[in-house]
Amino acid sequence: MEIGGSFYDRKAYSTCYMCACRCGIEVYVRNNKVTYIKGNDLHPTNRGVLCAKGSSGIMKEYSPARLKKPLLRIGPRGSGEFKEIEWEEALEIAASWIEEARKKGPHKIAFFTGRDQMQQINSWFSSQLGTVNWAAHGGFCSVNIAAAGLYSIGGSFWEFGEADFENTKYFMLIGVAEDHSSNPFKLGIQEMKRKGGKFVVVNPVRWGYGAVADEWVAIKPGTDGAFFMGLMHVLFKYNLVNWEFLKEYTNAPWLVIKAPSTPKDGLFYKDSEGRAQVFDKKSGTFRPADRIVPDELDPAFIGEFETPEGYRVRPAFDIFAERLVREYSPEQVSKITGIDAKDIERIAKEIGTIALYHPTILPIEWTDVWGRKHKHTIGRPVSFHMMRGVGSHTNGFQSSRTVFLLMMMLGIVDVPGGFLNKPPYPKHIEDLPKPYVIKTQDQIKYGEAYPGPHLGYVQTPDDLLVDDRGRPIRIDHAYSWWFPMAAHGCIQNVIPAAYQKDPYPIEVLMIYMANMAWNSSQNIPYILEALTATDQAGNYIIPKIITIDAFYSEQVAYSDLVFPDATYLEQWFALSLLDRPPSAVDGPVDAIRHPIVDPKANGYDVKGWGDVMVELGYRLKLPAFLNEDGSRKYKDFKDFLINWQIRPGVGALAGWRGKNGEKHFVGEPNPNQLEMYLKNRGFFYYKLPENMRYYRQANKDYQEWASGVGFIKKVAPMIFNFYLEPLQKFRLAGLGLWEGKNQPPNDPILRERLIKYFDPLPFWYPPFEEEVSGKDYPLYAFTQRPQWMYHSWDSQNVWLRQISTRNYLYMNPKTAKELGIEHLDWVIVESRTGKVKCQVFLTNTTEPNSVWTWNAIGKMKGTWGLKPEAQEGSLGFLLNHVVPHSIKLGTKEVFYGDPITGHLAWFDTKVKVYKAQDQTPETWPQFEVKPLEHIKESWTELLRYKP
Amino acid sequence: MQLALVIDLNTCVGCHACATNCKEWNTQASFGPLSDFDPYGKEPQGVWYNRIMTYEVGEFPHTQVFHLPKSCLHCQDAPCVPVCPTGASYKREQDGIVLVNYDDCIGCKLCSWSCPYGCREFDEADKVMKKCTLCIDRIYDESLPPEHRKPACVLTCPAKARFFGDIEDPNSEVYQMIKRRNGFVLFSDMGTNPANHYLPRTETDIKLDEHILEHENPLFLEVMRRHHVGG
Amino acid sequence: MHPPFSLIWFFITAGISIGLFNFVYFLELLSLFGKNTALPRQAVLISLVTSLVLIALGAIGASFHLGHKLRAWKAIKRFHTSWLSREAVFSGTYGFLLFLYALSYYSNQSLFLQHLLGILTLINGWLSSFSTAMIYASNKFVPEWNSSLTVLYYLNMYLMLGAPATGVLTTIFYPQLSGEFFFLTALFLSLGFFFRLFFNIRQFTIPHPTLNEALNLPHNRPMRVIDTGSTTNNYCTTEFYYQRGKELLSTAVPLSYIITFLIPTFLTFYALISSRHELIFIAPILGFTVAGSFLERWCFFVEGNHVQNLYYGIYPPQGYSLRKGYTEPKKTVIRY
Numbered sequence A: 001m002e003i004g005g006s007f008y009d010r011k012a013y014s015t016c017y018m019c020a021c022r023c024g025i026e027v028y029v030r031n032n033k034v035t036y037i038k039g040n041d042l043h044p045t046n047r048g049v050l051c052a053k054g055s056s057g058i059m060k061e062y063s064p065a066r067l068k069k070p071l072l073r074i075g076p077r078g079s080g081e082f083k084e085i086e087w088e089e090a091l092e093i094a095a096s097w098i099e100e101a102r103k104k105g106p107h108k109i110a111f112f113t114g115r116d117q118m119q120q121i122n123s124w125f126s127s128q129l130g131t132v133n134w135a136a137h138g139g140f141c142s143v144n145i146a147a148a149g150l151y152s153i154g155g156s157f158w159e160f161g162e163a164d165f166e167n168t169k170y171f172m173l174i175g176v177a178e179d180h181s182s183n184p185f186k187l188g189i190q191e192m193k194r195k196g197g198k199f200v201v202v203n204p205v206r207w208g209y210g211a212v213a214d215e216w217v218a219i220k221p222g223t224d225g226a227f228f229m230g231l232m233h234v235l236f237k238y239n240l241v242n243w244e245f246l247k248e249y250t251n252a253p254w255l256v257i258k259a260p261s262t263p264k265d266g267l268f269y270k271d272s273e274g275r276a277q278v279f280d281k282k283s284g285t286f287r288p289a290d291r292i293v294p295d296e297l298d299p300a301f302i303g304e305f306e307t308p309e310g311y312r313v314r315p316a317f318d319i320f321a322e323r324l325v326r327e328y329s330p331e332q333v334s335k336i337t338g339i340d341a342k343d344i345e346r347i348a349k350e351i352g353t354i355a356l357y358h359p360t361i362l363p364i365e366w367t368d369v370w371g372r373k374h375k376h377t378i379g380r381p382v383s384f385h386m387m388r389g390v391g392s393h394t395n396g397f398q399s400s401r402t403v404f405l406l407m408m409m410l411g412i413v414d415v416p417g418g419f420l421n422k423p424p425y426p427k428h429i430e431d432l433p434k435p436y437v438i439k440t441q442d443q444i445k446y447g448e449a450y451p452g453p454h455l456g457y458v459q460t461p462d463d464l465l466v467d468d469r470g471r472p473i474r475i476d477h478a479y480s481w482w483f484p485m486a487a488h489g490c491i492q493n494v495i496p497a498a499y500q501k502d503p504y505p506i507e508v509l510m511i512y513m514a515n516m517a518w519n520s521s522q523n524i525p526y527i528l529e530a531l532t533a534t535d536q537a538g539n540y541i542i543p544k545i546i547t548i549d550a551f552y553s554e555q556v557a558y559s560d561l562v563f564p565d566a567t568y569l570e571q572w573f574a575l576s577l578l579d580r581p582p583s584a585v586d587g588p589v590d591a592i593r594h595p596i597v598d599p600k601a602n603g604y605d606v607k608g609w610g611d612v613m614v615e616l617g618y619r620l621k622l623p624a625f626l627n628e629d630g631s632r633k634y635k636d637f638k639d640f641l642i643n644w645q646i647r648p649g650v651g652a653l654a655g656w657r658g659k660n661g662e663k664h665f666v667g668e669p670n671p672n673q674l675e676m677y678l679k680n681r682g683f684f685y686y687k688l689p690e691n692m693r694y695y696r697q698a699n700k701d702y703q704e705w706a707s708g709v710g711f712i713k714k715v716a717p718m719i720f721n722f723y724l725e726p727l728q729k730f731r732l733a734g735l736g737l738w739e740g741k742n743q744p745p746n747d748p749i750l751r752e753r754l755i756k757y758f759d760p761l762p763f764w765y766p767p768f769e770e771e772v773s774g775k776d777y778p779l780y781a782f783t784q785r786p787q788w789m790y791h792s793w794d795s796q797n798v799w800l801r802q803i804s805t806r807n808y809l810y811m812n813p814k815t816a817k818e819l820g821i822e823h824l825d826w827v828i829v830e831s832r833t834g835k836v837k838c839q840v841f842l843t844n845t846t847e848p849n850s851v852w853t854w855n856a857i858g859k860m861k862g863t864w865g866l867k868p869e870a871q872e873g874s875l876g877f878l879l880n881h882v883v884p885h886s887i888k889l890g891t892k893e894v895f896y897g898d899p900i901t902g903h904l905a906w907f908d909t910k911v912k913v914y915k916a917q918d919q920t921p922e923t924w925p926q927f928e929v930k931p932l933e934h935i936k937e938s939w940t941e942l943l944r945y946k947p
Numbered sequence B: 001m002q003l004a005l006v007i008d009l010n011t012c013v014g015c016h017a018c019a020t021n022c023k024e025w026n027t028q029a030s031f032g033p034l035s036d037f038d039p040y041g042k043e044p045q046g047v048w049y050n051r052i053m054t055y056e057v058g059e060f061p062h063t064q065v066f067h068l069p070k071s072c073l074h075c076q077d078a079p080c081v082p083v084c085p086t087g088a089s090y091k092r093e094q095d096g097i098v099l100v101n102y103d104d105c106i107g108c109k110l111c112s113w114s115c116p117y118g119c120r121e122f123d124e125a126d127k128v129m130k131k132c133t134l135c136i137d138r139i140y141d142e143s144l145p146p147e148h149r150k151p152a153c154v155l156t157c158p159a160k161a162r163f164f165g166d167i168e169d170p171n172s173e174v175y176q177m178i179k180r181r182n183g184f185v186l187f188s189d190m191g192t193n194p195a196n197h198y199l200p201r202t203e204t205d206i207k208l209d210e211h212i213l214e215h216e217n218p219l220f221l222e223v224m225r226r227h228h229v230g231g
Numbered sequence C: 001m002h003p004p005f006s007l008i009w010f011f012i013t014a015g016i017s018i019g020l021f022n023f024v025y026f027l028e029l030l031s032l033f034g035k036n037t038a039l040p041r042q043a044v045l046i047s048l049v050t051s052l053v054l055i056a057l058g059a060i061g062a063s064f065h066l067g068h069k070l071r072a073w074k075a076i077k078r079f080h081t082s083w084l085s086r087e088a089v090f091s092g093t094y095g096f097l098l099f100l101y102a103l104s105y106y107s108n109q110s111l112f113l114q115h116l117l118g119i120l121t122l123i124n125g126w127l128s129s130f131s132t133a134m135i136y137a138s139n140k141f142v143p144e145w146n147s148s149l150t151v152l153y154y155l156n157m158y159l160m161l162g163a164p165a166t167g168v169l170t171t172i173f174y175p176q177l178s179g180e181f182f183f184l185t186a187l188f189l190s191l192g193f194f195f196r197l198f199f200n201i202r203q204f205t206i207p208h209p210t211l212n213e214a215l216n217l218p219h220n221r222p223m224r225v226i227d228t229g230s231t232t233n234n235y236c237t238t239e240f241y242y243q244r245g246k247e248l249l250s251t252a253v254p255l256s257y258i259i260t261f262l263i264p265t266f267l268t269f270y271a272l273i274s275s276r277h278e279l280i281f282i283a284p285i286l287g288f289t290v291a292g293s294f295l296e297r298w299c300f301f302v303e304g305n306h307v308q309n310l311y312y313g314i315y316p317p318q319g320y321s322l323r324k325g326y327t328e329p330k331k332t333v334i335r336y
């Protein structure tokens, strides 16, 4: 046998989409089939490496689960009976359905986009349809941490920012299994470990990253907020606080009015010009906060003062300090979290000492917005990353806030060795977009476009989308009184809300890239009921469901009309700075995808959603898709990417704009822009000069540049919200003291909720489930991301599914002993809303109050191109069946989520686990649909991939 | 010269990238395809050159976890070679890579019986024995840029836990690493003398000089006083 | 280990073939020294044909174990290192020489030639069986096999099968000798019984390696497999481990003792004591021994635990053993 020989005749650069991490890839092709996918060495996100998923892209491209043609439902919904139709017919049907709905009122169209990487464009498209009802997936994903971050420091994690792995000496990973920084983390963690840094994992489970952790903090689920308050207690106690940072960059010293049961209570004390005040200890006078640096004030952090007007005022920090001292001593926290008080004290001392007494000093000069020149850049080599372990609880927003406050107290925001933003972040918090407000759902008439952004960051109750009676305007109840700061919308509520016609029935539900019938919904039996329920006349309560998907997923099986999408190797696409770009901490990055393999050649009659959107826009005669003369504006999505502009000079891609590609960021469209991206290996990377890389909250040179390219609106210090005043305004509303125009309905439970949880300073409270489930359901049940699978996508992937065709319920042996459960027993996991039968796997890697499993391994029989007997449907199980979708508060059934953002609190779920009577090795419940014909045909006994 | 992999258990997070990338490379390359049986059915079963296993050590809460990527260790006294009746299984003089020549293999499986590590997998479709080739079809491929002439698994490892080189050359990175980090081998007493080495876990621990922390913060005491907390 | 029927088949067929020839030719040899032990020509011819047919069937059967039968000839290439290679060579030459011997006997060649071929056949037969035994005995990674008992039992098995087979012939064609063969049968059965007993007893005494040794990691605490990297089986979990077999073993082993040893031994002694050296005894004795041996060989495979199973957590649990040099994970202490 001879060895060697070329493995490709063609090579192309693109961006991976086996998950949303946005790594750069080199794709090798032989005989028009992909032979090998490698990481792009020069791409800042992954620097040449690929994860398990990225390395298995080939088996996604050629998966039998792929849709071949548009599908029209012929059997009852959920039967899986479809007929393949031509694109022309499919587009006509869609256009007519949408048109009808728009005539009845644009809001009757709900467009929700899950794993969406073109959110800006999809939002913009929905605006053209005139509907208020668009959102991407943040509501069930990460909004707690995103919102907590944006509201607190004008930035957050993932595409917003990450640890400075190059310089950090202490990295704490909190509630993370894998997250979207999949490759960056692995690269970063090994880098900091090799330099001798300490890596700490805060997680009820030790697995994955836990294997290489120097310390495992086995925390009890739902108690992170308390843990971090405890750390801050110790930091304060031993004066391990970065006062300088708090003074200059945060509102911690700002004075808060203490005037109970008055409309001013809890608001900042401001002067006649509306400038927040501090108490200057030097002069013993009240001075405007914005003079702290210029006048070298010495603001008080502790104390209570009386103002000339006779207000009692306290620095925000003083209020917080009282809370820390009263309620969060290590001993008190230990009781809540199950973490030893000594460890809490030790960990706090470790991070405090490293941050304050062992700075990283970089020989980089920089100038701040006040004009001060700094000889060098001082770093604080302690960093954190948190994700859904903290966020996916009903106390997720406040718990996340505790971490951002901790970051402020240590002064590690946008400093070397700490947390670094990724341009276009950070942003001035006050300049963050707000959702465009309408007062009645049918305010936008047929033919009108929705005038402003769908999503944003409300600052006062008057920014809510509620009608005069305080009822939600959006179908997903985002920005309603129940979920006022739903910065990403509440995709998780759409199906139940549409089913309950609350606040109103809808006509067309459009789902793009979300498996809402399965792994991204909660209480699946209920969701399937909602999708199939009919009225007396026998019409579906959710009349029309259009899904844009690439595979035969559960969602597809429950749809009426399906557009088969092209894969990431088959379509033009932009990873845009307007969206969540693959930016690096030292500069903005955006990137493209482009057709590398021709789907037609492999028998797939599919179209990229972008092309379909452009086509629909034209057929619906949406003004934005037409020239003045009514002729078609965009040929296809490629043309759209080049010529579409959200503002003059700003389009989907920032690189090589201007007639000949001589301008970056701002400039008129460049007809050859995409070719220039291809020449540059598929991405655009603008590396900032060293003096613009740190302290960007107040970095003059950076801000001047950033405002120049439109990332920010002004050159001015970004003051972090140690004290989040907007929350207090909602609290006042709850108390009936809000003087604005929006008043909450007179529902004591709702008002109680606003008063209790909308605390402008973070605190810990037990997850809601503790109250309703409490002792009867003693264990927390949650999931983890398997590093080798992306949600529901990869059971179709021959290579990846071999790693896990089924999942187990992991449990601590001690817990099992108490419950009389043995290794590999089949058990019933029961929550207050449902049951699921599964097999137990005992392991010491799991904290005794927790049981967990890998996410989204279980599948509906007949889906995903798998034979009905596949283990995914019979041994694999879905925990979602037992996750409550709502909670009874008083008389009202409220969607289950964080009271502030609406974030679906997956990991609140509490269960009891007991040995199943029936030990037959099969999961329960099981669901089944018919596989598509062409899928059956492609079932081979043996796969030998060698093009 | 003995080429080999050195795997750092102090950074390996068990992500399976090396396993799937190995499969991806090798199924289309010289020693492919790597068959997958019943790919979409009940019990998919494929041929892999590299598999990742995870082990736990000790009782909660003192649990340690580690991941073990396991591919052919290219043993220097490879027991799988002499037992092969046809010579299909052989160890290359020039670089110590242990290979199977598919054309000579009669599929008697004896070599796999003689591997204490379970690193050989029989391909029922080709009826020949398969195993890690150390990507011999990459490392000598002149058409690849020099920095790409490395095993696929090494290039892709996101945790940079995999290193490739000549463990007999004292100047090589791998040699140095084995010495410095006291690298070890699997089943050291099986007389196989594996070429692949593993680097053990080492925990970083922090010692603080407590004197910075002696005094409690006066502000803290003031707050306690004002709110009558504690004594 | 997963029991491959093709190999078990070869064990038995080769066993009877070589065992039978061994005795028949031995009688021929004795007759050289003036003892009239030689069997009647007809009986010898029957035995030779039987041996030939059996070794042929054995070889054919064994070839089913191979992925590529047509390349089987290549198996001779590694004679100097591979016991399998040697087995192939010796069993091949054995068969070939046996054939020549049969011819020379049939065509009444000179005694010298006959016995030259006879001796060579005999030696090759034994070398072949020794090689077969060594394939298993020399495998360090299946401790149950890795013992001289494997060889002893196996060589004895040939005689244990050969004796009653020859016995059948003698009772029919040469009753005067049948007594001796009842005696020999009894002898080798008892030997076999003891070898097998020791083989089983040894299994309790041999030190099984542990996961700690397999991983050789600096941890002196128990280790458990929590993920094998695949939720379905693969070659390594099916070839080296046979769940169903393990479950049946507790019944299969005693059963194989009863069929292979107890019943035949009882019958043999009964026949000897009551000195009824008749076909109705020796035939069933042969039948049971052969049938039993099939089962015994099946157990032999299933009893074997390959050390690679440690990595998959499917090796017999042994607790864990401390090995010298084991310590807790190293700590690098950073001072601040």
Ligand SMILES: Nc1nc2c(c(=O)[nH]1)N[C@H]1C(S)=C(S)[C@@H](COP(=O)(O)OP(=O)(O)OC[C@H]3O[C@@H](n4cnc5c(=O)[nH]c(N)nc54)[C@H](O)[C@@H]3O)O[C@H]1N2
Residues within 6 Å of the ligand: A019, A141, A142, A174, A175, A176, A177, A178, A179, A180, A181, A182, A202, A203, A204, A205, A219, A220, A221, A222, A223, A224, A386, A387, A388, A389, A390, A393, A782, A783, A784, A785, A786, A787, A788, A789, A790, A791, A852, A907
């Ligand atoms: N391979 C892969 N990567 C992915 C994904 C995927 O499906 N596969 N999904 C992507 C998506 S959409 C997202 S949102 C991210 C999510 O990334 P992660 O945040 O890593 O999401 P999870 O896997 O849910 O991890 C939650 C972790 O929190 C722990 N945990 C549970 N409850 C608590 C708690 O109360 N406190 C603490 N401290 N920890 C807790 C769990 O043990 C688990 O390790 O991952 C992204 N990356």
Ligand SMILES: Nc1nc2c(c(=O)[nH]1)N[C@H]1C(S)=C(S)[C@@H](COP(=O)(O)OP(=O)(O)OC[C@H]3O[C@@H](n4cnc5c(=O)[nH]c(N)nc54)[C@H](O)[C@@H]3O)O[C@H]1N2
Residues within 6 Å of the ligand: A114, A115, A137, A140, A141, A142, A388, A512, A513, A514, A515, A516, A519, A520, A521, A548, A549, A550, A551, A552, A553, A554, A555, A556, A565, A566, A567, A568, A609, A783, A784, A790, A791, A792, A793, A855, A856, A879, A880, A883, A906
């Ligand atoms: N129990 C539990 N449930 C969870 C979570 C959890 O931690 N625990 N995590 C939640 C989180 S954070 C998230 S983000 C959601 C994710 O869940 P979803 O948003 O539902 O995302 P996926 O399951 O990844 O896939 C959605 C759909 O995308 C389709 N798809 C794949 N590739 C393409 C393509 O190229 N084009 C198109 N048009 N479609 C494609 C798939 O076929 C699938 O139907 O799950 C949520 N659900």
Ligand code: SF4
Residues within 6 Å of the ligand: A016, A017, A018, A019, A020, A021, A022, A023, A046, A049, A050, A051, A052, A053, A054, A055, A182, A183
């Ligand atoms: S992390 Fe993996 S799957 Fe996600 S984009 Fe990067 S390579 Fe692709």
Ligand code: SF4
Residues within 6 Å of the ligand: B007, B011, B012, B013, B014, B015, B016, B017, B018, B019, B052, B067, B069, B156, B157, B158, B159, B160, B161, B162
């Ligand atoms: S790719 Fe690297 S980190 Fe991932 S399993 Fe393999 S060796 Fe470990």
Ligand code: SF4
Residues within 6 Å of the ligand: B071, B072, B073, B074, B075, B078, B079, B080, B081, B098, B114, B115, B116, B117, B118, B119, B120, B131, B192, B194
């Ligand atoms: S690991 Fe196994 S297959 Fe590889 S050389 Fe060593 S014994 Fe042979």
Ligand code: SF4
Residues within 6 Å of the ligand: B083, B084, B085, B086, B087, B088, B089, B100, B104, B105, B106, B107, B108, B109, B110, B111, B112, B128, B129
């Ligand atoms: S299976 Fe092939 S390589 Fe292995 S011993 Fe037999 S002939 Fe040699």
Ligand code: SF4
Residues within 6 Å of the ligand: B021, B022, B023, B025, B026, B049, B050, B071, B131, B132, B133, B134, B135, B151, B152, B153, B154
């Ligand atoms: S060296 Fe090559 S063949 Fe061996 S495991 Fe790595 S990728 Fe696979």
Ligand SMILES: [Mo]
Residues within 6 Å of the ligand: A140, A141, A142
């Ligand atoms: Mo997510």
